Amino acid sequence: AQSVTQLDSQVPVFEEAPVELRCNYSSSVSVYLFWYVQYPNQGLQLLLKYLSGSTLVKGINGFEAEFNKSQTSFHLRKPSVHISDTAEYFCAVCRNSGNTPLVFGKGTRLSVIA
């Protein structure tokens, strides 16, 4: 089975500062990795995903993430955050075969401070 650990439950950061949200996964098989964002009172929407190829993945809203197989990590980064980035961010994993559904981490609440 796959599992995801998001190491920080809350991350406060000042506007225009860089941010990194950490995600580690556990799996005995190869995986696909995802980051989703949830704005207040809304559903989740995809930020980016890693399936194969380049380990640096670029997503929407200026976010990017790097897949590190040796460290089993998929940390999310943005060089300069905006107030509008305030949201809950979820890392998720699934096997890369066998059509299994996503397993989500518990989320990291990013609060951008003006």
Place this chain on the structure above:
Amino acid sequence: DAGVIQSPRHEVTEMGQEVTLRCKPISGHNSLFWYRQTMMRGLELLIYFNNNVPIDDSGMPEDRFSAKMPNASFSTLKIQPSEPRDSAVYFCASSPNRGSGNTIYFGEGSWLTVV
């Protein structure tokens, strides 16, 4: 294109009452997922369907919960009888296939409060 549509968006009900949550997946998607979100447990997969057939319901918390997908464009999640600990946000999601590597699209959730 319309996204995943859930109803009701908000429901407040008394303990012991039956609750039915409804979902219309994105047209053409053949996988459908029900998730529950709480502060304590985060996002939990309750059940998922592929081509209207339940594939894995091991996440359904107990017999009070049931889910159906009578056709490709409609699914229900029913709780009978409801209890205060069922209070949560219930998300329906769909994807073009069983989800491995494919983006899962979420509805805006049904916010359930059982008093």
